[in-house]
Every structure is written in C-alpha cells, then in structure tokens.
Amino acid sequence: MIDSVSGPIPTVGRDGATREPGGGGPAPLLQVRGLSKRFGGVRALKGVDLDILAGEVHGLVGANGAGKSTLIRLLAGVYRPDAGSIVVDGEPVTIVDPQHASGIGLNFIHQELNLVPKFNAIENMTLGLPKASRLGLITWGPIRRQADEVARRLGADFPLDIPVEDLSVANQWLISIGRALIRKARLIAMDEPTASLSAEEAGRLFQIIRELGSDGIAILYVSHRLDEIMDLCDRVTVFKDGVRVLHADRAAMTKGGLVRAIVGSDVAPASWAGAPDQGSPVVLETRHLGRGSVVRDVSLQLHAGEVLGLAGLVGAGRSELARLIFGADRADTGTILLDGAPWRPAGPHDAFARGIGFIPEERRSQGLILQKDVSFNINLADLQPLRYAPAIPLISLSRAARRAKEIAQELQIKAPRVTTPVIELSGGNQQKVVIGKWLTRHPRVLILDEPSRGVDVGARAEIHRSIKELAAGGVGAIVISSEVEELPGLCDRVLVMVEGRVAGELTGREITKEAILQLSYAHGQGASTES
C-alpha cells in the first residue's frame, strides 16, 4: 500500500518497447491520460493511462479494489474524474452521463447485464433509443429488421420475441452485445463476461468477440480469468491499487507475469494436500435425490473432513442440489441422511439448526446485509452466545466485536474496523465475511456455491486456505465451482454433474482440469443451459 501511493507509473511492456500508439501506428480510439478519482478518503485511481486501438481486444485485470470498475464508471460517465483527460478520436471529451458515452460509441456491459426481464430481445436491444412512430404508436417494422440483422451478426439462434428472463445467461449476453451494436458501438467494455457462462458458451462468446474485433470494434475485456485474457487479448493492462503496474503486448504476456503484477508477489499454486480420509464417518448422504428435471437421482456421500467438489457446466444442477440439501427447495424424490439418520429439511432454518452452512452464489444479494457492519454480519448466524446470560435475551456488543475481530483476523479480512459497513469492502473481503459468519457456528457441513467468483487471485488463495482449514477441523465441505481450474488442488474428491445427474467421480490426483472437462462434455452437446 505504501510504496504505490505516488511516483512515476511503470508502463513499459516487458519486452522493453514502449508502445506509443499514435506514433506511426493507427491513432488510438480512446486515450486516457492521468485519470484520477477519489472517493472520500480512498484514492481509487491515481493517474492512470490507457490506450485502446480500434479493433483490439484489450484486457484489463487487477485485484478487487484495484480501480478497474472506477475506470469503467468514469468512461461510462457515471462518475466525473477529479483529474486527467479522456480523448476519443483525438478529441478531448467530458463524458456527462451514460447516454453521452453511448452517443460517442462507448458501451458497457456490466456483470449484472441490466436487461429488463419481462421485455423481449428486441425491446431490450432498442431500450432507450428513439423509435419511429406513427400516430404515437411505435412502428416496430424497421426496428425488428435492425434487430434481426444484429442477431444474425451475433449468430443468435433463439427467438427474439420472448421475455429475456426465459433465456439463458449466455443468450442474455448476446442481447447485451446486440444492444451495443445497435447503438453503433466502437468500444464495448465487458465486465467478467464469462462469470456465469459454461465453457462451451464462453467459447462461443470469444468467437463473437474476435469477429467484432475484425469489424473494427474495440473490446475492453475485464476479467479475473487469466487464461481467457491470455487466450483472447491483444494487449493487457494491469491495475494495482489505482495505478497501472503493467502494460504488455500479446508477445510479452505470461500468466506468471500477470499474477505477479496483480498480486505484487508470487502466489504458489495450490497443490493437493494428501489422501482424503475415507475412513472418517459420513456426515451427509443423499440417496436418489431428485427435483423435477434439474436434479436427477443424485446419490453422494460426504465424509467429515473432506472437501468435495461439485463440477459441471452452468445449469448442470449443482446449485439446485445444494438448495435441496440446505432446505431452500424441497426434493420430489429420494432421501437425505444426516449422520446416517433420514432427514427431511423443513427449510433453511432447519438445515441451519442441524449444523449445515450454506454460502450462496450471490454474496451481495443472498449472503450479506450490505448496509450493516462486519461485526453484525459475522455474528448474525449465531447470536445466542452473545447474550450476557443464556436466559437473558440481551446481547453484549463488546462480545460481538471481540468475536468478529477474532474471525476477521483468522480469515485476514481487510477492513478498517469491524464497525465498517460491508458494502465498503472489496468482493474478496465480503466473501470472507460470509465465510466468517459460518465459522461462528462450527458447522458440520458447509456448502460453498462459487466461493471465489469475482474475487482476486490473492483473496482466492486465502479463501481456499480457509476452506482447507475448516475441513482439517472436521467439517465436511462441498464446493461448487464453474471454474475448472479451481477444483484441482482444493478438493479431495470431485463429482461432475451433467444435466442434473452425477456423471462421474474423480479422486485425489485424478482431479485435473482436463478430466473434469472431459466428464462434463462426455454426455453430448445439450449439457449447458437451456432449461
């Protein structure tokens, strides 16, 4: 933190060649110089530079809180910069609002997509655009033709006239891109585009991105997934603590180099800890568990002290299975056994009372009370011990703060104080708060749904370490992840789900990215989303 406060910005590509666009090559579409932004006491951006050329795919990476989102919001006109300039086509611009940004060709697709769920694809693509009308009624003909053309360009094979909420996330992404294309976008910034996509869908998206590039549209690709960045991007920019710390051409990009730039140090790759203790008792078992067509005939055993991975493509039924176990949904068929005894969860509170913890996929909307502070959130799941005496329903705030501090220390939660609202923390630290909430309960089973989604490399390693420590303490952990890189090294055993069924099991050293992918795709094409 200290060393990066000011000073010259190291921007040289590691091949030594400072690539100065404009000096001979094509003039950059977008030139950002010395952009700074401060929020209260936090300097989110400290004078960053960025050039984006027409038709390039430009990767932007950095830990949570490094300033990526701030840059994007400045470009989108959501915030105004405190200092620095934004130049589009050689013209300095002051972007006043998102409408204006879109008018000069800058379009933004955020992780949460901002589509109107009840509107169809056409309505969503043309949302907010002036529409031709006759006698006050919109004439949909020309609009429809325009949308059809964009859909064809994107290879969209879904109906354009059904509500987008009935479409897969991948198709919603296509609609969001379509929305940018209809606005004649020259730069499309994409925030974690593959976070909710299966590998197959992501592949399709990459192809579209490359085609857009050859049409001269620049892509600013923001992602934590370095493999994708390496694969896709022509150039990459790394932010750390509001400063540009690396700027590299494709030739100069290495994964290790990116990680070093992001973290500021090397992160040792996680390695498999050792043989899972299959002799330990089974804490949780499901027999032929099923619900509709999303979870079918799932039988699994979870041992105490084991980290069990659930792999599979998006829509394979992993989260749905977790919800059945946690009692958030009810199973149609099959049984759950807890410590060998049949159990039918009456709801999350029942699962909770029996020592099953659940860390949901959407931490902000499902895991946290954002306005409340760290201590409030951590203590929420287990308030009883905070009482002055068991029979008196008064709780001690100092006891709450003490426990929150212990857990914050244990999980290395970086927050100024335990009275800081969690909304002010970075994604990784928010996730640690959610995990910390369950540490107070000493659960026997902990289900983690996408525990490191949208979390930077360093925080991910710390989260993984916490999961392993929990398991070492006797907790049976179930980890759901859509990132195949995440499970090897973390899990003792992995079940791969396809179309609601368990398609295969991998143990110990068998758990590799390739093996997981192979099993995921072993059962034909239709394995992904359409439900």
Place this chain on the structure above:
Amino acid sequence: MTTAQTSDSVQGGMAAGDRRRYAFAFVGRYGTLLGMVLMIAVFSIAAPDAFPTLSNATNILNQASLTAIIAGGLTVALIVGEMDLSIGYVASFSGVLVTGFMVDQGVPWPLAILTVLVIGASIGAVSGLVITKLRVNSVIATLGVGTVVVGINYAYAGGVPVASGVPKAFLDIALGRWVVGIPNNIIFMFVTLALVWVLINRTDLGQRIQAVGGNPEAARLSGIRVDRIKILALVVTGISSAITGILLASLIGSGTTSAADGYLLMSFAGCYLGSATLRDGEFHIVGTFIGVLIVAIGFNGLAILGAPTFWQYVFQGAILILAVGLSTVARRFSKA
C-alpha cells in the same frame, strides 16, 4: 491486519464532487435537526412569552408522548421492511375496548389493560400472518386488517363513546404525575422508547429484525425464520398501538370510536423524518423520537400563534411529504 490497512490514505485535499456529496450527506443527516432548531428559534421570536417556557416544553413533550409511543412501534415494522397502516385504528379500538371492558363488562382496570394489550398484539400477529403466509403486500394487508378493526369497533360500541363510569384509578394513569411534576405520559413515552431501543439494538430478536429488513434473502439463508421475525415485529407494533389507545382513553376519560385515527399520519411523519436524522434513510428509534418532536413543536407553535385549523392540516401533509422526501434523498446519497 484489521486496523492499519486503510488509514494511510485518508488525509488530503477533497475534490469538488466529494465536497458536494458531503454537503448533501450533511444536510441529509443534520438537516432535520437544523430545521428543528430553526422552528424553535422562529416560534421563540414570534411568541416570546408563550413558546420558550418550561411549562410549554413540558406541554410539547406531553403532546408528543402518545405519538412517540405509537411511532416507536411503527419504527419496528418499518425496520423489518413492512408498513403498518392499521396503527391508528388499532389504537382507537383499544381505547374503546379498555373503557368498555371496565364500564360495561365490569372488568378490573389492570385486567382490562392487559387484555387489550394482548388483543393489540393479536391484531399485529394477524397482519403479520396475512403478510407472510398469504404474501399480501403490507400496505394492503394492514389497510384491510385496520378496516376490519374499525368494523369490530363499531360492532362492539355501536359508534357511541364509552364515557361515564371510567374508574378514577384508570384516569390517573395518564393524568397523574407520579414523578415530581412530570406528566405520566412523558414517563411512559421514554420507558416505551427505551424498551423498543433495547429490543432493536441489544437483543438477538432485534438483530434478526434488522437483518430481515436489510436483506430478507440473506437473512433466510443465515437460518433466520424471516416470516416469524416479521410477525413478531408487527406484534410489537400492535402492542404499541394498544398502549397509545389505552393512554389516550385514560387522558380523555372515554373510549371514542375514532379518537386515535389521526396518529397514523403523525407517526409516519415522525418515523420518516427520523430516518433522515443522523442516519442515511435508515429507520431508528432516536430518529423517530426527534421526528415526532419536530411534528409536535410545529403543531404547538402553530397553535400558540393562533393559526387557523386548516394550517394544521397543511402543516401535517407538508411535513409528511417532506419527511418521506428527505428520507429518500438521504438514502440515495448514501449509495452514490
């Protein structure tokens, strides 16, 4: 690890946009307090003999007391994220019932009070059940329940005030001054508000109420029984409505069919003003007390200045709109 991280970057110049944001946040948090001070100043200058006196201050607190009690209960419902529009009707019904029980049924006054408190709690529970089990929006649910309560009120008393024969012991509750010269209602107000404050901030139920209000889904996935918490919150609101109704009956010496209906708007104004006080649009008990006080000062000042009745309605409507507006703005700026 937890302390040293971010302190190094706090100091330094402040950008123009931030300054404006801080200005807004300041107005949001302290604007209502400034408004209160301003009102006191204006009324003190306009009526130097009548307004800024100790006896008038006591008078204002006394006038605020019943509103504050019902608003304290309403705050709990608002914190848990639900509206309760039945509070005024429940309070009126409670006044009619408590006097009716004593006068017509000959129930001893302590038992009458206890019974009415239980009935108030039950009405809250019914509203809570309708909201959580039938999934009816709380505005509609409590409007419906409140209207049914009005109906039962008429069925019970026929719309005629229960006036004569109220025991003196009961009248003494609100009219008495058990603690040196302070009207009892003021004591009841502070006791009730203190209890609700402790409930919200220092009990596990209160933590759960805040969690459910903050994010029901996260609360549910943290093992909290959201429906149960919501019902309990509305039970608290029902009890506080009953307390206000009982104290009003004791104060005016009769149970009148719609005597307490007007507390609905005043307590909403108080709660929303309070949510924009000291916090960014978050409902809290201290704020509610200040909000109710502002409303009471306004009424008192207008009455002292001899403003015609219609002004009181204009004031009441305007302050309600202002309160909700301020609260919404405060919330927006806290997020920006």
